[in-house]
Amino acid sequence: MTVATTEANALPRAHWAKWVVTLGAPLVGVIVGLAIGALLILLAGRDPIAAYGVMWQGALGGPRQIEETLLKTTPLLLMGLGLTAAFRARVWNIGGEGQYFMGALLGGIVALSFPHWPRPLLVTAMLAAGIVGGVLWALIPGWLKVRRGMNEIISTLMLNYIAILLMQYVARGPLQEPGGFLPQSAQFPDAATLPVLGSTRIHLGVFLAVACVPIVYTLLWSTPLGFRLRAVGMRASVARYAGISVNTIILFALAFSGALAGLAGIIEVSTLYTRLSGNISGGYGFSGILVALLGRMHPLGVTVASVFFAALVIGAQSMKVVYGLPDSLASAIQAVVVLSVLAADALAHRR
Amino acid sequence: MSEANASIVEMRGIVKSFPGVLANAGIDFDLLPGEIHALLGENGAGKTTLMNILYGLYPPDAGEMRFLGERLVLHSAADAIARGLGMVHQHFMLVKPFTVAENIVLGQQSPREPLMESPPIVHKRLEALSQQYGLAIDPAAEVWTLSVGEQQRVEILKALYRGARVLILDEPTAVLTPQEVRGLLDILRRLVDEGKSIVFISHKLNEVLAASTRITVLRDGKVIGTVPTSQTNEQDLARMMVGREVILRVSKGPAHPETPRLVIQDLHVSDDRGLPSLRGVNLEVRTGEILGIAGVAGNGQTELEEAVAGLRRPTKGRITLSGQDTTHSGPHAVSTAGLAHIPSDRYGMGMLRDFSIAENLVLQRVGERPFTRRGWLDEAAIRHNARELVSAYDVRTPSVETLAGTLSGGNAQKMILARELDRHPKVLLAAQPTRGLDVSAIEFVHRKLVEQRDAGMAILLISTELDEILALSDRIAVMYEGQIMGVVDAQSADVNALGLMMAGSTTARTENQAAPEGV
Numbered sequence: 001m002t003v004a005t006t007e008a009n010a011l012p013r014a015h016w017a018k019w020v021v022t023l024g025a026p027l028v029g030v031i032v033g034l035a036i037g038a039l040l041i042l043l044a045g046r047d048p049i050a051a052y053g054v055m056w057q058g059a060l061g062g063p064r065q066i067e068e069t070l071l072k073t074t075p076l077l078l079m080g081l082g083l084t085a086a087f088r089a090r091v092w093n094i095g096g097e098g099q100y101f102m103g104a105l106l107g108g109i110v111a112l113s114f115p116h117w118p119r120p121l122l123v124t125a126m127l128a129a130g131i132v133g134g135v136l137w138a139l140i141p142g143w144l145k146v147r148r149g150m151n152e153i154i155s156t157l158m159l160n161y162i163a164i165l166l167m168q169y170v171a172r173g174p175l176q177e178p179g180g181f182l183p184q185s186a187q188f189p190d191a192a193t194l195p196v197l198g199s200t201r202i203h204l205g206v207f208l209a210v211a212c213v214p215i216v217y218t219l220l221w222s223t224p225l226g227f228r229l230r231a232v233g234m235r236a237s238v239a240r241y242a243g244i245s246v247n248t249i250i251l252f253a254l255a256f257s258g259a260l261a262g263l264a265g266i267i268e269v270s271t272l273y274t275r276l277s278g279n280i281s282g283g284y285g286f287s288g289i290l291v292a293l294l295g296r297m298h299p300l301g302v303t304v305a306s307v308f309f310a311a312l313v314i315g316a317q318s319m320k321v322v323y324g325l326p327d328s329l330a331s332a333i334q335a336v337v338v339l340s341v342l343a344a345d346a347l348a349h350r351r
Numbered sequence: 352m353s354e355a356n357a358s359i360v361e362m363r364g365i366v367k368s369f370p371g372v373l374a375n376a377g378i379d380f381d382l383l384p385g386e387i388h389a390l391l392g393e394n395g396a397g398k399t400t401l402m403n404i405l406y407g408l409y410p411p412d413a414g415e416m417r418f419l420g421e422r423l424v425l426h427s428a429a430d431a432i433a434r435g436l437g438m439v440h441q442h443f444m445l446v447k448p449f450t451v452a453e454n455i456v457l458g459q460q461s462p463r464e465p466l467m468e469s470p471p472i473v474h475k476r477l478e479a480l481s482q483q484y485g486l487a488i489d490p491a492a493e494v495w496t497l498s499v500g501e502q503q504r505v506e507i508l509k510a511l512y513r514g515a516r517v518l519i520l521d522e523p524t525a526v527l528t529p530q531e532v533r534g535l536l537d538i539l540r541r542l543v544d545e546g547k548s549i550v551f552i553s554h555k556l557n558e559v560l561a562a563s564t565r566i567t568v569l570r571d572g573k574v575i576g577t578v579p580t581s582q583t584n585e586q587d588l589a590r591m592m593v594g595r596e597v598i599l600r601v602s603k604g605p606a607h608p609e610t611p612r613l614v615i616q617d618l619h620v621s622d623d624r625g626l627p628s629l630r631g632v633n634l635e636v637r638t639g640e641i642l643g644i645a646g647v648a649g650n651g652q653t654e655l656e657e658a659v660a661g662l663r664r665p666t667k668g669r670i671t672l673s674g675q676d677t678t679h680s681g682p683h684a685v686s687t688a689g690l691a692h693i694p695s696d697r698y699g700m701g702m703l704r705d706f707s708i709a710e711n712l713v714l715q716r717v718g719e720r721p722f723t724r725r726g727w728l729d730e731a732a733i734r735h736n737a738r739e740l741v742s743a744y745d746v747r748t749p750s751v752e753t754l755a756g757t758l759s760g761g762n763a764q765k766m767i768l769a770r771e772l773d774r775h776p777k778v779l780l781a782a783q784p785t786r787g788l789d790v791s792a793i794e795f796v797h798r799k800l801v802e803q804r805d806a807g808m809a810i811l812l813i814s815t816e817l818d819e820i821l822a823l824s825d826r827i828a829v830m831y832e833g834q835i836m837g838v839v840d841a842q843s844a845d846v847n848a849l850g851l852m853m854a855g856s857t858t859a860r861t862e863n864q865a866a867p868e869g870v
Binding site for chain 2: 237240244
């Protein structure tokens with residue numbers, strides 16, 4: 001059959017070309033984005049080369065900087081991995097931010113309630129509570145979708161605000177630091193500190209996040225659950241025909257992404273802030289969506305995307321702090337680079 | 352060519368390629384004034400592409416077109432309409448809530464912009480046209496109230512209203528009952544008498560023979576030949592179309608039906624809008640027989656299919672599969688009870704285009720041994736299974752890792768057939784099993800169905816192709832508006848009587864087994 005042979009010949013080349021596009025397009029995007037950023041810096045009357053030098057130095061210039069970037073990567077990676085599973089099932093969980101807050105809240109309550117527990121027990125219980133918080137918060141839109149047919153984009157988005165406001169209320173109400181004036185809880189006990197690697201600031205959370213990369217990969221491609229999840233995402237009507245319970249998969253996808261978001265929340269709050277307040281997220285729930293999409297919903301891609309995104313954030317900060325670029329300009333450059341990477345990626349895959 | 356000067360449309364050396372496909376490889380075609388010229392070929396032979404080029408929908412890569420001897424260069428369908436070309440697509444381009452007249456002026460410049468052309472004037476002109484060509488239609492009727500045949504007349508009227516001298520009809524009979532087909536052919540003859548020229552795209556031999564004056568056969572983007580209809584026959588045309596001798600009718604011995612395997616009693620089902628779609632259906636399929644459900648599309652076939660497969664919950668009634676009540680079972684339970692299902696919606700149900708062939712072949716059974724061992728997918732077992740099925744069912748593919756979406760329709764259907772039959776089902780639900788397939792794939796599917804019947808399977812065949820129903824069924828049930836109009840023995844079935852039942856006539860009922868509440 002002639003058709004069959006031509007297809008067979010075309011395959012290896014198509015694979016090769018696909019890889020070039022997959023890896024090349026984002027790179028082109030970064031270059032274009034930095035070029036546009038350079039123009040902006042020039043317009044502000046500053047030297048783009050010097051500014052970018054500072055940016056590079058700040059994000060990846062030395063062990064301390066790399067450490068900083070890795071710490072910033074952790075919540076993004078967790079979020080991005082969870083959303084990868086959700087998006088693969090075509091479940092549009094926009095509620096990572098809320099699930100992050102609820103993870104932090106539930107984990108924080110455990111940390112504050114049992115200050116005398118031994119450290120391994122308290123840390124484990126706290127992280128577990130963080131996961132539970134995220135899962136429960138994600139199952140609300142899950143229930144609404146499965147039972148009531150409510151669009152999860154709207155419900156997860158709305159629940160973000162409820163979670164943030166709930167945290168703000170708790171931080172100035174029931175959990176406010178006794179005798180304190182600020183809207184924040186008491187400091188977590190020492191026993192709730194995650195162990196760190198040697199004299200660095202690299203903590204257990206970083207390792208947990210990295211461990212999730214192969215876990216998500218295996219889940220998606222080596223288990224029947226992942227097979228069904230991807231089938232539902234490809235076309236739910238086909239999955240239903242094949243006897244797959246679409247509702248179960250939807251609930252699982254939400255719960256799984258909620259779990260990782262909640263874990264990110266408790267890790268971040270216990271390492272960086274060490275107390276609960278309304279102000280404990282760098283918008284990870286939203287940048288996590290970008291990371292998942294930028295990483296083409298593949299665990300390895302998401303890993304690269306989260307490091308890239310973290311480096312960009314840290315780099316922009318040092319342009320601001322070290323080089324004295326205006327705050328708005330630093331943020332604009334960051335946004336332009338992300339936009340051009342997304343645009344280059346979209347253009348390369350359009351056909 | 353001597354007649355070239357007389358042609359109304361002339362296409363020379365038309366080449367058109369799409370990524371990966373050469374749809375038209377240098378086609379010559381001409382249309383004489385006052386003829387019905389059939390364009391015959393299998394799916395993918397390039398018929399529709401050629402006519403879309405003539406209608407200005409896309410430009411040819413090479414070649415030239417002439418209209419009344421003048422060079423024809425089209426940039427859009429609007430250009431084609433302005434030159435006097437009209438096309439009726441396979442899927443009607445009508446706005447359902449609008450009236451006939453509104454649909455006809457839709458997209459046309461009004462003589463008094465920004466206001467609409469005055470309806471009474473439009474109505475008057477439409478009535479005159481209807482009279483002239485024998486197209487009875489009420490210009491004030493809303494399109495959704497019209498039957499499919501009437502909607503097709505609206506499309507023809509639309510083309511005529513815009514001054515078409517040449518009409519291109521793309522598979523116009525696909526959606527019609529046999530009676531409606533006859534009505535259409537009468538209209539076409541009348542149009543030709545009034546000086547129009549018609550291109551009739553089809554892959555159905557008998558209709559082409561009945562309707563046309565000349566036939567051009569396409570295969571793989573090339574013209575195989577152009578013959579006057581009076582000098583050819585079905586067998587010759589089939590050979591030209593496929594490139595080899597074909598068996599037009601699958602050979603099958605008498606059925607030996609035994610015990611009832613699938614029993615449907617007083618089944619009521621609602622459609623997506625919650626309106627009653629099946630209204631008291633009674634059917635019984637026995638082992639070793641094929642029960643064919645004939646009917647025009649949209650008379651409840653989809654709902655029947657989905658209810659039997661467990662995809663749609665009946666509002667009333669009972670479905671029993673091998674003695675097991677599956678009325679309210681989901682698709683998983685129904686399939687476990689022994690149902691295999693070849694779905695009518697191949698890409699919306701039957702397969703995942705972005706999954707590999709190997710993955711598609713274990714869609715239902717992925718969690719079972721040997722495909723999953725101790726919670727992990729066994730990719731080797733999945734691939735092994737795929738390689739066996741692919742060779743047993745002659746699925747043409749470079750590898751089992753290939754994405755299923757790259758398979759041709761015929762190969763995709765073979766893949767689905769392989770997966771469904773390999774599960775050793777007791778009942779086979781085959782819905783539109785050959786829709787969109789080429790002759791050789793149809794042959795394959797038909798042979799498999801008869802084979803399964805002979806091996807003792809109970810087969811419920813739902814098809815809107817009456818020819819298919821007649822060729823395969825042992826008994827035929829005719830469905831109209833959600834009810835069974837009658838069940839007849841296939842041996843003694845009369846096409847005319849079936850056609851009348853398909854149109855809702857009750858007088859033609861033979862062996863009335865259904866409709867307990869009367870019609």
